[in-house]
Amino acid sequence: MLAGGRVTIDLGALAANYRMLVALAAPAEAAVTIKADAYGLGAAECAPALWRVGARSFFVALASEGVALRRILPKASIYILHGVTAGSAGALAAHDLIPVLGSPEMIALWRQRGQGAPCGLHVDTGMNRLGLTLDEAKALAADGLRGLNAVLLMSHFACADDPDHLKNASQIESFNVAKRLFPQLKSSLQNSAGVFLGNRVHADVARLGIALYGGEAVNDMANPMLPVVTAEAEIMMVRDAKAGETVSYGATQVLARDTRIAVCSVGYADGYHRAGSGAGVPLRGTGRAGGHGWIAGRRVPILGRITMDQTMFDITDLPDGAVRAGDFIELFGPNIALDEAARAAGTIGYEMLTSLGRRYARHHVGD
């Protein structure tokens, strides 16, 4: 292979996940969040696949992402979560993109430059990221949304991945106050984790993200979604080392036994985070295990530090000849869950996906 690894994106699994979430989100509309190039999986392929199974509303972060998506989906409703800036107002209107206005400044700008085109309103209920305060929302409502063609009222959960977190109830309560200010608008509150909160939330549009792409939405719950992404690295060579020798930079991994090592051609430059190393990085000082790969039907641990372009695995426990140069080792996918690989690196599935490097050979299958 020319590339060091391959990423396979299963559009059939993506579609199946969408259908599962449609059922869970009902009666709310299942809109999809396709920002950051569909969480790193390729908006050009994922967006049409989701359109074909019925998705009609798409959320992206940036105006640039909206412009690119408009070329792919001429008829979709495309919402821009970052709203409008002085530099993006013209492009939003020209490409029929719907900014979600999240500050008084954005509202003033869209009144001036939006030419009466549709917009969304973001009310903050506890993130302190984007969104109007409830007081600002009240003022806007008292003003009768003058000069705005608002079509959607949204807010965003801070803690929906923890269903027992008290913040969920307070955010739902604040959102209900906001909804009463704008009873004519469609409402949208839930992300993926939010739809797992069940009938506690009453809103018209769910904004699905990570669960679509196979990631864990809710902590400490068996993940019901199908894996969508498989990341694999090519094995370049197999080598034998003696007990007492060390592996990789810093010589932090001292071999306790004679060890057979598989060297693969993916490293942290590909988004296989160095923090997931087998030894010699701060997270491993905690005594927790590093990351694992899957090859020849077995889990195998990472040895020593992950380097820029290579990672070493301990394959001593596999039968002789089970691993050869040219084989592929799974970094995450059906056997090593995305979120397990993420946890080993001290991060979350979202970051693993959006960090997937450009050097992988990419294949979209199952369409």
Ligand SMILES: *Cc1c(COP(=O)(O)O)cnc(C)c1O
């Ligand atoms: C990213 C994002 C979502 C989707 O969240 P998931 O947890 O991936 O389902 C929804 N709404 C907003 C405002 C977001 O930023």
